[in-house]
Amino acid sequence: MSGSTRHRSRLGRRQLLRGVLGGIPIAIGLPRLGAMLDDHGEAYADGKPLPRRFGVWAFGNGVHLDRWVPKQTGPAWQITDELTPLAPIKQHLTVVSGFDLPYDGRPHASGNTVLMTSAQILGVDDVTYTARRASIDQLVARELAAETPLRSLEIGIDDGEAHERGTAFHWWSHNGPNSPNRCIYSCREVFNRLFGDIAAADAGGAALLVRERQSVLDAIVTDAQRLNRGLGSGDRARLEQHLEGIRAIEKRITRRGAVVCAAPSPPADDLVGPSLGVDYEPRGPLVNRTMAELLALALSCDLTRVFTYQLVKPGSRVAIASIGFGRYHDITHNEPGDQPKCTATIKLFMRELLVLAQALKAIPEGKGTLLDNCGILASSDCTTPKVHGSHDFPMLVLGNAGGRIKSGVHIRGKGENACMVPLSLARATGAKIPEFGEGKGRLTQGLAALETGA
Amino acid sequence: MPVVLALTLTLPLGACRQLNRPDGNAATRASASGGEPVVRRLTTKQYRNVLTDIFGEGLVLPTLDEEPATGGFSTTGASQVATSFQGVEQYLTAADAVARQVLTDEARRYTVVGCVPGVAVDRPCASRFIDRLGRAAFRRPLDSDERQRFLDLALHTAQRRNDFWAGLRVAVTALLASPSFIYVIERGRPELEPNGRRRLTSYELATRLSLFLWNTGPDEVLLDAAARDELADPAGLRRHVLRLLASPRAKLGLRNFFAELYRMDAVEMIRREKDKMPVTSVRAIGRTMKEETMLVLEHNVFTEREDFRKLFTTRDTFLNRDMALIYQAKVVDGGMFTKIMLPEDSPRRGLLGHASFLAGTSAPDKTSPTVRGKWIRETLLCEPIPAPPPNVDTNLPPIEGEHKSLRERLEEHRLDFGCNKCHQLIDPIGLSFEKFDHFGEYREKDGEVPIDTSGELDGKPFASPVELGQMLAADPRVPSCLMRNLFSYATGRILQDKHDRHDQRALAELTSRFERSGYRVFAALQALTTSEAFTHVR
Numbered sequence: 001m002s003g004s005t006r007h008r009s010r011l012g013r014r015q016l017l018r019g020v021l022g023g024i025p026i027a028i029g030l031p032r033l034g035a036m037l038d039d040h041g042e043a044y045a046d047g048k049p050l051p052r053r054f055g056v057w058a059f060g061n062g063v064h065l066d067r068w069v070p071k072q073t074g075p076a077w078q079i080t081d082e083l084t085p086l087a088p089i090k091q092h093l094t095v096v097s098g099f100d101l102p103y104d105g106r107p108h109a110s111g112n113t114v115l116m117t118s119a120q121i122l123g124v125d126d127v128t129y130t131a132r133r134a135s136i137d138q139l140v141a142r143e144l145a146a147e148t149p150l151r152s153l154e155i156g157i158d159d160g161e162a163h164e165r166g167t168a169f170h171w172w173s174h175n176g177p178n179s180p181n182r183c184i185y186s187c188r189e190v191f192n193r194l195f196g197d198i199a200a201a202d203a204g205g206a207a208l209l210v211r212e213r214q215s216v217l218d219a220i221v222t223d224a225q226r227l228n229r230g231l232g233s234g235d236r237a238r239l240e241q242h243l244e245g246i247r248a249i250e251k252r253i254t255r256r257g258a259v260v261c262a263a264p265s266p267p268a269d270d271l272v273g274p275s276l277g278v279d280y281e282p283r284g285p286l287v288n289r290t291m292a293e294l295l296a297l298a299l300s301c302d303l304t305r306v307f308t309y310q311l312v313k314p315g316s317r318v319a320i321a322s323i324g325f326g327r328y329h330d331i332t333h334n335e336p337g338d339q340p341k342c343t344a345t346i347k348l349f350m351r352e353l354l355v356l357a358q359a360l361k362a363i364p365e366g367k368g369t370l371l372d373n374c375g376i377l378a379s380s381d382c383t384t385p386k387v388h389g390s391h392d393f394p395m396l397v398l399g400n401a402g403g404r405i406k407s408g409v410h411i412r413g414k415g416e417n418a419c420m421v422p423l424s425l426a427r428a429t430g431a432k433i434p435e436f437g438e439g440k441g442r443l444t445q446g447l448a449a450l451e452t453g454a
Numbered sequence: 455m456p457v458v459l460a461l462t463l464t465l466p467l468g469a470c471r472q473l474n475r476p477d478g479n480a481a482t483r484a485s486a487s488g489g490e491p492v493v494r495r496l497t498t499k500q501y502r503n504v505l506t507d508i509f510g511e512g513l514v515l516p517t518l519d520e521e522p523a524t525g526g527f528s529t530t531g532a533s534q535v536a537t538s539f540q541g542v543e544q545y546l547t548a549a550d551a552v553a554r555q556v557l558t559d560e561a562r563r564y565t566v567v568g569c570v571p572g573v574a575v576d577r578p579c580a581s582r583f584i585d586r587l588g589r590a591a592f593r594r595p596l597d598s599d600e601r602q603r604f605l606d607l608a609l610h611t612a613q614r615r616n617d618f619w620a621g622l623r624v625a626v627t628a629l630l631a632s633p634s635f636i637y638v639i640e641r642g643r644p645e646l647e648p649n650g651r652r653r654l655t656s657y658e659l660a661t662r663l664s665l666f667l668w669n670t671g672p673d674e675v676l677l678d679a680a681a682r683d684e685l686a687d688p689a690g691l692r693r694h695v696l697r698l699l700a701s702p703r704a705k706l707g708l709r710n711f712f713a714e715l716y717r718m719d720a721v722e723m724i725r726r727e728k729d730k731m732p733v734t735s736v737r738a739i740g741r742t743m744k745e746e747t748m749l750v751l752e753h754n755v756f757t758e759r760e761d762f763r764k765l766f767t768t769r770d771t772f773l774n775r776d777m778a779l780i781y782q783a784k785v786v787d788g789g790m791f792t793k794i795m796l797p798e799d800s801p802r803r804g805l806l807g808h809a810s811f812l813a814g815t816s817a818p819d820k821t822s823p824t825v826r827g828k829w830i831r832e833t834l835l836c837e838p839i840p841a842p843p844p845n846v847d848t849n850l851p852p853i854e855g856e857h858k859s860l861r862e863r864l865e866e867h868r869l870d871f872g873c874n875k876c877h878q879l880i881d882p883i884g885l886s887f888e889k890f891d892h893f894g895e896y897r898e899k900d901g902e903v904p905i906d907t908s909g910e911l912d913g914k915p916f917a918s919p920v921e922l923g924q925m926l927a928a929d930p931r932v933p934s935c936l937m938r939n940l941f942s943y944a945t946g947r948i949l950q951d952k953h954d955r956h957d958q959r960a961l962a963e964l965t966s967r968f969e970r971s972g973y974r975v976f977a978a979l980q981a982l983t984t985s986e987a988f989t990h991v992r
Contacts, residue, residue, distance in 0.1 A: 154540065181540065222603060330817045
């Protein structure tokens with residue numbers, strides 16, 4: 001028998017998977033995706049292809065190029081020191097090196113904004129910075145908006161101090177200048193955002209609840225529309241965005257009938273608690289694992305197809321007790337010589353990335369896994385810890401976006417625009433995005449070497 | 455000020471700014487010429503305070519994203535930054551959570567609603583409550599359409615569920631999630647005045663006053679005054695300003711301003727290694743440091759109502775036992791703060807002698823003269839220093855061989871021309887404080903190396919932080935900078951005094967009144983809130 005038939009027989013429509021979410025056992029209804037596949041397991045029964053997801057995974061303060069960039073290019077590359085934690089998923093990993101950010105340069109540790117917009121950073125005043133345009137994840141989210149209940153999901157683990165002022169130093173995803181998509185740092189809140197509507201209502205009260213919520217939203221929309229009259233363009237734009245947020249909620253409420261997943265049990269209370277604050281340990285890894293599982297669920301239930309996952313903020317100032325005293329950003333400047341503590345921190349970040357990769361890999365989807373149907377860019381806010389910089393920008397790609405992206409290779413460039421990578425991954429979802437960025441960052445093509453052409 | 459001196463002051467700063475300028479204030483300049491932003495969000499603190507005022511203490515308020523301090527303050531951030539989709543959801547969730555808590559708690563709901571329903575669909579009771587709540591939440595009376603909308607919501611729900619309180623709950627959720635609650639609107643009156651401005655309506659002015667001075671929405675007294683248009687008359691306005699200033703809430707309100715201005719959120723996170731000194735609370739030491747500074751400011755502004763510039767030369771401060779340990783002052787008993795005067799030979803004077811400044815500008819294990827100098831430039835003189843250029847190694851050369859002072863190691867900044875342009879403006883200031891370590895404690899030497907506390911501010915030399923304090927107390931930029939910051943915080947609008955002549959004039963006028971009052975902040979608050987720039991919009 002073919003593999004797909006064997007695969008299919010394991011997935012009964014109502015099969016429950018026993019799993020562990022945040023340390024407590026849960027029962028998850030399997031996503032409909034598995035049950036509604038056609039015989040080959042590559043598409044839905046109605047012929048639509050399996051969805052491809054776009055994600056960005058962020059860590060702070062860069063890498064040491066001599067310990068990160070593989071010596072070999074192509075499929076025969078070997079794992080380097082700082083990439084060692086990712087060895088178990090090497091065949092799902094592509095390393096991209098040798099590309100530069102199209103970056104005029106200031107301020108330091110803000111390369112994330114350039115990478116996400118392929119444009120210069122916008123200075124609100126001399127010390128506050130934001131994105132100049134909508135970021136690539138939102139370009140995808142806009143096109144796919146009708147497909148999923150949530151446009152996009154922004155998750156953060158470290159909610160501590162930012163390095164400088166302005167939205168560019170807190171968040172990677174923007175809708176435009178001063179319009180960030182802030183991360184959610186609480187597992188409970190992520191849970192509620194994903195499953196709140198589904199979990200809340202019992203069968204009887206559901207219809208009533210929906211009607212009531214709709215009337216509340218109607219009242220809010222009427223109020224917003226009245227306010228909007230006679231305002232300047234900047235104000236109107238901001239109120240419009242608020243209205244869009246309301247409409248997005250409306251859409252989710254009315255979609256309830258098309259629910260794909262049964263909701264799992266909510267995460268344990270002790271994960272909700274006080275913010276991570278300065279210390280990454282001991283709670284950070286636990287929060288990371290829970291968030292990774294929640295994200296995997298959200299993607300496999302097709303609640304969204306676009307995400308940003310910020311392990312730490314740009315220029316991160318977390319302190320990691322097991323590695324050494326002091327905030328990470330300060331260590332990057334002060335540690336002399338080879339910077340073994342910085343390397344240890346980078347490896348910790350990579351271990352946390354592995355957690356997400358494995359959570360995605362654990363969910364079968366089509367012929368492979370959810371990870372295969374993702375195109376995730378893992379990158380940072382600068383090239384190296386000590387000098388920061390924007391040349392030879394460190395980028396990893398996880399997953400192969402349903403066969404559209406090359407996996408398991410090392411691609412090395414010669415100083416071209418690094419933003420071609422997120423553009424390729426974005427287009428792999430099916431989003432059109434004819435152009436990306438502006439000025440010297442303006443792009444109409446992604447990175448051909450990364451694309452399979454499928 | 456003589457022209458020559460002015461040129462000398464602006465040239466070096468100009469060169470520093472040109473070196474690293476991003477595209478330069480494009481966003482804010484655009485909004486200034488096209489009209490000020492009319493719509494700004496309540497800050498998270500204001501939002502919480504308003505809900506507490508309306509519904510009472512003890513509410514569990516769900517998380518709301520803090521606004522980033524774009525423009526320097528929560529208020530300027532709240533007027534610049536758009537609400538994300540997730541943020542909109544948070545408001546809805548918060549509104550729902552508050553409505554549930556208030557209206558399912560029997561004791562609280564009777565207190566808040568003020569009438570007892572006879573039947574499920576009790577129109578008079580619902581109507582009275584919605585009118586009152588609407589006025590408090592929207593900071594103005596509801597118009598007839600609005601009243602109808604929310605009343606219908608309440609009564610239809612009450613009927614469907616046969617539950618009066620459920621009806622109110624849904625209406626309250628809608629009210630609290632409405633943009634008219636969440637956003638502060640400042641359109642001004644329809645009539646354009648000769649100077650091209652519009653006067654704020656009484657309700658808008660009441661809101662602006664209350665948000666600035668009390669960090670919350672206008673109370674019933676102020677709303678009643680607005681209803682009678684009392685704030686349109688200068689005497690009436692002044693009366694209400696004095697009433698607000700007389701309340702303890704004004705102290706809290708101004709505390710919030712100074713905490714944001716002096717970046718106390720970073721100070722609060724300072725912690726102490728256990729083995730260094732027997733402070734009572736290792737983790738709370740940052741909050742203790744903040745408290746010293748806040749008490750000193752409160753004392754100057756409200757209790758003594760004296761010259762603000764004394765805060766750079768005074769030996770007066772408030773210490774508790776832990777702070778006294780850090781300052782090697784006479785040990786004060788207990789956790790309570792007492793007012794003391796440091797001895798004549800103390801190296802500390804005023805705010806720049808506080809641990810909040812000295813430790814707040816340091817790394818956990820070492821000082822940063824550059825950061826200290828930058829803080830003084832930006833916070834006290836309103837002269838921002840741009841970030842370093844990219845691809846530059848900003849690390850100090852490692853300590854090798856002979857003992858070098860930090861001053862010598864920082865020479866690198868000033869030998870390189872590219873670095874020098876900006877660093878010459880900040881390092882010579884910050885280096886003067888090297889006898890205060892990263893915790894704000896005094897030390898004669900840095901290890902074995904003697905410390906030179908001399909410095910230079912725009913060409914004028916000084917021998918120690920004490921002398922720098924005296925120079926700052928006499929520097930005209932300091933009062934002007936404070937007024938600029940107050941104005942920005944109060945209106946949520948970044949002052950464009952460098953580009954816009956209206957703002958320039960407004961700032962000059964405010965600073966001049968500040969000076970004439972003897973540099974008393976209490977007087978400045980009155981001057982600001984009764985000024986045309988505050989009572990009008992463009």
